[in-house]
Each structure stands twice: as C-alpha cells, then as structure tokens.
Amino acid sequence: MNKQPTRNSTLLAAAIGAVLVFGAVSQATAQTASERSAQRRAARESNKTAGAPAKVENQYPNATRTAPEAKASSKGGAKLQKMMDAFDKEKAADARAQADAIIADTSLNAYERSFAAQIGFQVAYDADDNKAAMEYLKKAIEINGLDNNSHFDRMFVLAQLQLQEEQYAESLVTIDRFLNESKSTKPEHLIIKGNVLYRLERYPEAATVIKQAIDASPEPKPEWQNLLMATYVEGNQGAEAAKIAEQIAAKNPNDKRAQMNVAAVYSQADMLDKAAAVLEKMRAAGQFTEDKDYRQLYSTYLNLEGKEKQAASVITEGLEKGILKPDYQAYVALAQSYYFSEQAGKSIDAYKKAAPLAPDGETYLNLARVLWSEDRIPEAKEAAKQAIAKGVKKPDDAKKILALKGK
Known part of the structure; x- marks a missing residue:
C-alpha cells in the first residue's frame, strides 16, 4: 500500500484568477452639463426666431442621411419653450409629461417631436430609468426630425445604453446602423462595436475592430488596450495578449495592476515561468500588499513542477507579514509544498493547522x-x-x- 499522498491526488491546484481590466461601459452616456446648456440655449434661440438653431460644425460630413430642416413652428415653439422652462427649473415630472404630449401630437412637426424625445430621454436617464430612456432615444431616431449631429449622437448613445443594459444583440444592430449611416471612422465609435462583439463572444471580429480603433487613435485609452488584451485571451491568442500586456506594463513599470495583468496573461497562456518571474519582481519591490497577491504567486509555483520549495517560502512570508489570510487553503498549500520539497516535519505542522479548518x-x-x-x-x-x-x-x-x- 502506498503510505504517502501522491502529488497528483493532493497537490493544491489553486486557480489563477486573471485580473484583466476590461473597458467598462461608462455610465456617462447622457449629455454633459455643457452639452445640456448648449442645447437649452439653442432651443431658446429657436423658439425666439421660429427658425433653425445656430449652425454648428457638421460632425458627420460623410453621412448618407440628408438632414431635415430643423425648425420649430410658432405653435410648437411655444410648447417647446414651456417644456424647456420646466426642464431648466428641474421640474422633471412636468418636463417629461410635456415631452410625452409633444411626442404624441402628430400635428407638430418632426423636429419638435424629436426634440421633445431628447428631453424625455434626458429626464428618464437622470432618474436612472434606462428602459424609458432607451425608448425615448428610439422615438427621437424614428421620428427623424433632428439635424445630423443630434440624430447620430442619439443613435450612438442608444447603442451605449443597450450595451450597458446587456442588450448586446440590439446594441450591435444600433452601432452597425450608426456606423453605416454616419460613415464615422472615429475610434471612440469603433470601440463600442468592438466591445459589443467581445460581449457576444465573437472574439476574432472584436479583435479586428478594437485594433482598428486603437490604430486610428493618436492616444488610445488604456482601457481599449485592456479590452483588446482580454479579447485575445478569450480567443485563445495568448501570445498576442502577452504582447499587449508587456507593452502596457513597460509603459507603467510602477503600476501594480498593469504588472498583475501581465502575470495573469502569462498564466492563461500557460507561460507560468514568466508569470512567476513577474510576480517575484513585484514581491521584491514590496508591491505585495494584498492577500490575493501572495495567493497568485504561490498558486503559480504549485502549478510548476519542482517549485514547491518556492511556494512554501511565499506562503510563509505572507503569513508572517499578516497579509496572507491564515485559512485552510493557505495552510494546506503550505503543507503540500513542504511535503513535496521533502520537509516532512514542517509539512506535518502545517497539516495540523489545516485539518481542523x-x-x-x-x-x-x-x-x-x-x-x-x-x-x-x-x-x-x-x-x-x-x-x-x-x-x-x-x-x-x-x-x-x-x-x-x-x-
């Protein structure tokens, strides 16, 4: 009979959790304060003159859509003014009710009804009613009365909100329509499509679009690169993911998160020796300040053949510093690390601490x-x-x- 526990049956195969940071969908998809103020000023001017708002730069010069004449009538202008007064005074319920009435009034022109839908959207969004906010955006787009800047901006916001609400298929339809009709190639627009494709687990397509956005940007955002890295990881392109992780880490040598990302990518790409080297460098630099840091490193060593002694050293240090939590996982890992590095006495001591837990x-x-x-x-x-x-x-x-x- 085999008296001793075998390595395969007892070695702690601790999962190495990736700490990749994805490009989260920002909550700030609605208008900024300055945009809202500009819209109000434009609305006031429109209502005073019963004509179109002051011209601004066309943000979508290659759009296939022909912008309609954005003009408020005398009848509709008065209704818009009343709605905007309520909105300016932060009387949200009144503003929304008036917006609903304008939208429903088919005797008013498309511009007036679309403009009201924008205000309905903003009121609903401010109230965290995203479901209603998306419906208002759909109405603003469907009524089709806004200038190209506003029309496509609302379409883009709708795609973002759908993504945020995990309506990925719907978001893809919206962002594809936006890109096809606006003909925009701006990186901040492309990245939303890449994010949607990533969420839909269409990784090769996502990687292509995200890389296109990054290449088109003079200063791509770090979260875009993280998203591309995550896409490569999920698409089993570990080598490509590692290249990006290395580039980010090289630019941010003191950024703990960037270094942990490199280690995580190496681990998922089965390059555990490289992962251990990165983590050891961080440990030597005093960057191990959390329980998970020590677990990441000792788990890496325990998944490498012949590195049990190093694992034991990492666990011991973490426990002595009071950073690594003295729980069952830590003690059983220590026991097995000692046992398989031929330190039976220390293994017994660790097992005695682990067994009751x-x-x-x-x-x-x-x-x-x-x-x-x-x-x-x-x-x-x-x-x-x-x-x-x-x-x-x-x-x-x-x-x-x-x-x-x-x-």
Whole structure:
C-alpha cells in the first residue's frame, strides 16, 4: 500500500484568477452639463426666431442621411419653450409629461417631436430609468426630425445604453446602423462595436475592430488596450495578449495592476515561468500588499513542477507579514509544498493547522499518511480517527492506519 499522498491526488491546484481590466461601459452616456446648456440655449434661440438653431460644425460630413430642416413652428415653439422652462427649473415630472404630449401630437412637426424625445430621454436617464430612456432615444431616431449631429449622437448613445443594459444583440444592430449611416471612422465609435462583439463572444471580429480603433487613435485609452488584451485571451491568442500586456506594463513599470495583468496573461497562456518571474519582481519591490497577491504567486509555483520549495517560502512570508489570510487553503498549500520539497516535519505542522479548518476529513487522512511515513504511528492513528469522525470518501484507508501495530 502506498503510505504517502501522491502529488497528483493532493497537490493544491489553486486557480489563477486573471485580473484583466476590461473597458467598462461608462455610465456617462447622457449629455454633459455643457452639452445640456448648449442645447437649452439653442432651443431658446429657436423658439425666439421660429427658425433653425445656430449652425454648428457638421460632425458627420460623410453621412448618407440628408438632414431635415430643423425648425420649430410658432405653435410648437411655444410648447417647446414651456417644456424647456420646466426642464431648466428641474421640474422633471412636468418636463417629461410635456415631452410625452409633444411626442404624441402628430400635428407638430418632426423636429419638435424629436426634440421633445431628447428631453424625455434626458429626464428618464437622470432618474436612472434606462428602459424609458432607451425608448425615448428610439422615438427621437424614428421620428427623424433632428439635424445630423443630434440624430447620430442619439443613435450612438442608444447603442451605449443597450450595451450597458446587456442588450448586446440590439446594441450591435444600433452601432452597425450608426456606423453605416454616419460613415464615422472615429475610434471612440469603433470601440463600442468592438466591445459589443467581445460581449457576444465573437472574439476574432472584436479583435479586428478594437485594433482598428486603437490604430486610428493618436492616444488610445488604456482601457481599449485592456479590452483588446482580454479579447485575445478569450480567443485563445495568448501570445498576442502577452504582447499587449508587456507593452502596457513597460509603459507603467510602477503600476501594480498593469504588472498583475501581465502575470495573469502569462498564466492563461500557460507561460507560468514568466508569470512567476513577474510576480517575484513585484514581491521584491514590496508591491505585495494584498492577500490575493501572495495567493497568485504561490498558486503559480504549485502549478510548476519542482517549485514547491518556492511556494512554501511565499506562503510563509505572507503569513508572517499578516497579509496572507491564515485559512485552510493557505495552510494546506503550505503543507503540500513542504511535503513535496521533502520537509516532512514542517509539512506535518502545517497539516495540523489545516485539518481542523477543512470541510471534511480528507486533510486529517493526509496528515495520518504523512505521520505514518515518518513512523509516528500513535499520532497517525489519532489523525485517522479524526478523519473518520469528520468524514472521508474512503473510510477503509483510515481504518488501515488504525489497524497498524503500535499504540
């Protein structure tokens, strides 16, 4: 009978959790304060003159859409003015009710109704009613009365909100329509499509679009690069992901998150030796300040052949510094690290700390086996008793130890 626990059956295969930071969808998809003020000023001027708002730069010069004449009538202008007065005075309920009335009034022109839908959107968005906000945006687009800048801006915001609300298929339809009709090639627009494709797990397509956005930007945002890196990871392109992670880390040598990302990418690409090297450099620089930092490194070592001694050193340091939580996982990893680096005495000590914290009696049984291998029969029997009491898959293994000769 094999007295000793085998490496394959007992070695802690701790999961190495990636810490990649994806490009999150910003909550700030609605108008900024300055945009809102500009819109109000334009509305006031429009209402005063009953003509179109002052011309601004065309943000979509290549658009296939012919912009309609944006003009308020005398009848509609008065209604818009009343709605805007309520909006300016932050009377949200009144502003929204008036916006609804204008939208429903088919005797008013498309510009007036679309403009009201914009205000309805803003009121709903400010109230965190994203479902209603998206419906107002759809109405503003469908009524088709806004100038190209406003029309396409609202379409872009709708795509973002749909993405935020995890309506990925709908968001893709919207962003594709936006890009096709506006003919925009701006990186901040392309990245939304890339993000949607990523969420839809269409990784090759996502990578192509995200890379296009990054290449088109003189200063691509770090979260865009992180998104591309994550896309490569999920698409099983570990080498490509590693290149990006290395570039980001090289530019930010003191950024802990960037360095952890490199280690995570290396780990997921099965380049554990490189992951360990990055983490060791961070440990030496005093950047291990959290429990998860030590777990990341000792887990990496435990998944590398012959690195159990290094794992034990990392765990011991983390425990001594009070950073690594002294829980079951840490102690059982320490016990196994010592055992497989031929430090049986220290392994027994660690097992004695781990066993009472274990969810079942398997750790007591491993303790019994190690004690048996060291000819500490009485202690082995006591551990076997504890194993049976706590519950093991194979009670006969523990009973065999109890049947050993010796007290």
